[in-house]
Amino acid sequence: MASAYSTSTVAEFGGSPKRSRRMAGILDTIAERGEVSLADLEELFGSSAATLRRDLTVLSDQGLITRTHGGAKAAGSLAEMPVALRDTRFQDAKRRIARAAAAHIPRERHAIALSGGTTTAGVARELTGHSDLTIVTNSLSIASLAAAYPRLRVVMTGGLLRPQSLELVGVLAEGTFNAINVGTAILGADGFSAKAGVTTHDETEARTNHAMVAKAQRTIVVADGSKIGRVALAQMTETETVSMLITDDSADPEELDRLRELGVTVVIA
Template identity: 90%
Template sequence: MVTAHSTSTVAELGGSPKRSRRMAGILDTIAERGEISLAELTDLFDSSAATLRRDLTVLADQGLIIRTHGGAKAAGSLAELPVALRDTRFQDAKRRIARAAAAHIPRERHAIALSGGTTTAGVARELVNHADLTIVTNSLSIASLAAPYPRLRVVMTGGILRPQSLELVGVLAEGTFNAVNVGTAILGADGFSAEAGVTTHDETEARTNHAMVTKAQRTIVVADGSKIGGAALAQMAETTSVTILITDDSADEGELDKLRAAGVTVVVV
């Protein structure tokens, strides 16, 4: 259920780029250590105690951490960052991946499906000047990005809004993907390994994206190197369903070899 509190908190997380990067760093540090003191955070991030208290309050309100006396600790899994914070991570790699993915889209009339995520949004940015492209998406971010360009035809699914990813999911979204045929599905991921396939943290999102992949002639996975070899909760697509993986040179080479052996064409940028 989407509440005013949850959506406003996500908006607050997306403050200045500097603050977003700092808050993403705080989450990474807490995920690694389990618990950390305010004094340690001030040393690590070269920020005042008052600034860091405000950051911790926002993260705690979002349910991402638990405040403790003098610091903070992990609140369950910190694996899924809100989209406002994810946009600050691995930016250079994601731009290279997006450009490479766009180069695989035919310049003549073509229909693509795009899942939500910062890397897939980057692909959409690279395609805004395409002469005859239909974009089918369940991502509010991508639909808003593409809307100002009259040559792009945007088909938006229905569904229930996930505030963490700004994606529409569930049976209404699945119904839209099941009703159309696309040439290329471009899928972001929280993890991709030869054994586990393409995975994400939310099972409802996984079912929606599985419907997207099922109706596509080919599937391109776009994922920075931190996702390669990892496995999140729910599978979106089997490895054998993926035609191309586009990733960066930080990806584990051993896992890339396993994906190649499974029949995936691997592009490293």
Template identity: 55%
Template sequence: MPHPQDAPRATSRKRSDRMLAVLAMLESGDSVTLKDLTGALGVSPATIRRDLADLEEQRLLVRTHGGARAFASTSRAEVPVRLRDSQFRAAKQRIARRAAELIPTGPYSVAISGGTTTAEVAKVLATRPDLAIVTNALTTAMEIASRPNLKVIMTGGVVRSNSFEAVGVIAENTFNAINVGTAILGTDGISAAGGATTHDETEARTNNAMVSHAQRVVVVADGSKVGRVTLAKMADLSQVHVLVTDTTADPDELARIVAAGVEVLIVDV
């Protein structure tokens, strides 16, 4: 298996931050000019053109003469995991540490879905003895597979290029064949109305299989995900026991989630 450092990721954190900033400028649906982008981001036109070419290849925007415009609903598009790795990083690390505290000591089994926040949880758990970790996320498996103190179980399945997650019937069959103490679930949105949701319906079915065979479900989501509803439901709120988020989350939405019976843990950012 490749070393964790070989996992697919953005060329650099600085570049991924810049590309996320480009997408943010397109959230209103308007076009932006090359002059606007170079002025706002403080880089050369050649650098911006390379970024725009990459983002267009991923169908996240459309290049125009002298700039770019949003591709369909870019503001609600699924940002590839290699860019998400640097987004809200400090909050995700604190959320991960708090979520890891919920895992009891001693022999225990944990399922971990794909996502950048769940990957941070896996990093925290990597030093724990006697853990069995089941995951369908290639990046997470590569991060922890070299740890002799862990038993790492990787599902099969079809790998999604945006998230590096194995999904589909093979992955679902793996989750259906086992039982775990806790499932750590990443999400693109969590709300009282929509439950825990994601952008891809096949990924949602796979994660629902994981959730259905866990004694406890912990959702980890930075504040930007709270109150957001995306395409496909992974879990009803009735299936979620704990939400770990941060202080940027909408307090009114958190109150509605608590009223639905979910324990909410909030970390400072």
């Protein structure tokens, strides 16, 4: 992207869930088409031109798009949705996936590693009823959420903060994951395919998450159906290292069959 997304601007991404969903949809449309007119956006979203211009101004101010005469176009890569907007997408599916993932975590003494992402944050919320659970994470959002529950022990990595995902990455984060052993790694993804494995948009984030998975006894991928069959820039881990995928019924059934053939247990939430 042309500029980094700042956590101080979270409030600017929509004063309401409806506006945030619309802005996420605008980014999706521009990512797909490359360029879009204001008239097209009016037809797609049923909003007024004045409303859409305000949305485009916010997205442009954050360097996510470039305004054009009568519309907007992509500014660099729109592959990675800012975390403030990601939370508004596929909410029902993510809640079901999170509940299903939590059901596969033992309630007795257990250590679990969680990568960043809105789906893994949902898993963390579902785990707040567990006791004697250690959560290891490089996500500021997940660490803050879990820290409010005294029965959960939280281990936070160091590292360089990625403002797009609010994750700590790099050698300090990798060093923490390399130094510990966990029973389960819960891995979010920007893409998961039989051929390319589990992928994400940022190569540094991929290396950090690879370190997390390498020391886990098992790895569970949590990803809504839009991520299945999709391939992002950098591989976090190969398909063969994944024990289980938890997704929803919108996932491509043929890709799910290919994953099953490689030994991945597929759970539809």
